[in-house]
Amino acid sequence: MADKPGTKTIKILLKLLAAPYRLRLKQLGAAVGLSDRGTITKHLDCIRAAGIVVKRDKHDRYAVIPQTGFKELNYLSPFSEADKNRMKELVGQLSTAEATSLINKLESLYNWQALGIEALRRPELEKLDAIEEAKRLKNQVTLVNYRSRNSNDERDRRVEPFGIYPESGMIMAYDTEKLRVAYFFLKRMDRVHVLEEPWQFEPSHSNVASDCFNIVKNKQVLVDLTLGVSAYNDLIERNPAARQFTRKGSKENTYAFSGRVNHEFMGLTQFILANWRHVTIHAPATLRETMVREAKQLMEQLSGA
Incomplete structure (x- = not known):
């Protein structure tokens, strides 16, 4: 998961929210692996371009000020549609590949339910600070x-x-x-x-690529599924990375999923069990065998055998 320009911008935003008026430009850059002052300033400009106020005190320390007027971080509200649109306009200034990747990420991140309400709550920020210190x-x-x-x-x-x-x-x-x-x-x-x-x-410590269920396994297999609308919604909402492997199906109200997942089908198994009425397995055969085994175990448990 390599850092994209937008990822560093979000990291800086998180750092500012976690430590208001505590970090100068150089310290802020060091916290996210940047040393060039001009580059750090550009990331701050990106945050401002999204309609978020960035302020600096007389000691050259920075902070993010929520425009809603809320005083506590716990009460940050979701981004409005206007906020999202402003950031998407900003993303348009990147290269096509970077823009596509970042837009997909923003779809799941910019409602503050994924990014803010979870990642920006004070306990989560404390975890991030501890992990950064350990790193x-x-x-x-x-x-x-x-x-x-x-x-x-x-x-x-x-x-x-x-x-x-x-x-x-x-x-x-x-x-x-x-x-x-x-x-x-x-x-x-x-x-x-x-x-x-x-x-x-x-x-x-190698950056091993995960599948769309965030499972890291060296061995992956290609999975081919047809999903109904409700199954598609559940898949994308719970696993946003699966969006890139999913397309409209050949039949109305269906979607086709074709992507490589871990060979033990962790994550995928739970998804299919929860949506079995609206999922058709085309390949591989080992996935069907796994689901049959899981179904038999479920039947035995329900029957008290």
Whole structure:
């Protein structure tokens, strides 16, 4: 997940909201990996162009001032349609590839439900600050009471965070228990505890691409599905990255999904079980076999066998 220009802009916005009137230009740049003052200023101009007020005090420290007049970060309201349109106009100044990528991202990020109400709440910002500190120190952290989607448990996870994506509410880290790189969601952890133990697995800190269900697996398989409208809505709303693999179907009120997902079908299995009436599996055969096995286990559980 490489940094796009818009991603750094959003990171700067988040930093300003988290630390109003605490950072000067150089410190703000350092927080997001920038050293050129002109580049940092351009990102601030992008924020202003979106209709967001950026102010500077007499000590040259910056802050974002919500125009709504709300005094507490917890009460930030969603962006209006005008806000979204202004940012889309700004995106039009980028190259075609960058603009397409960023527009897709903005569709899911700019309602402050994904970006603001979750990523900008004070507890989430505290988690981000702790993770950024651990990354700077190259220390391990404990994700307290992390709620895993796939293992159905809630427990502490010790990881080495090396990638931070606040606009998506995720971090990329090396899991010291499972010995692999994985994404972790801010909303699934109670808090972050920075440990004194330094990184031990830095050579394995690689930016491994995830599938549209945010599952990191080296082995992926091509999946071909037909979705009804309700299934399509559920897929896109829960997994915005799936949008790029989905097109209008050949029949009315259908959508075609064709994309590579992890070979264990984590994330996809849960989606199909929740929408089985409106999903047709065309390929691969192993996905059908997996769903049959899951369905049999469900029937056994419901029947009390």
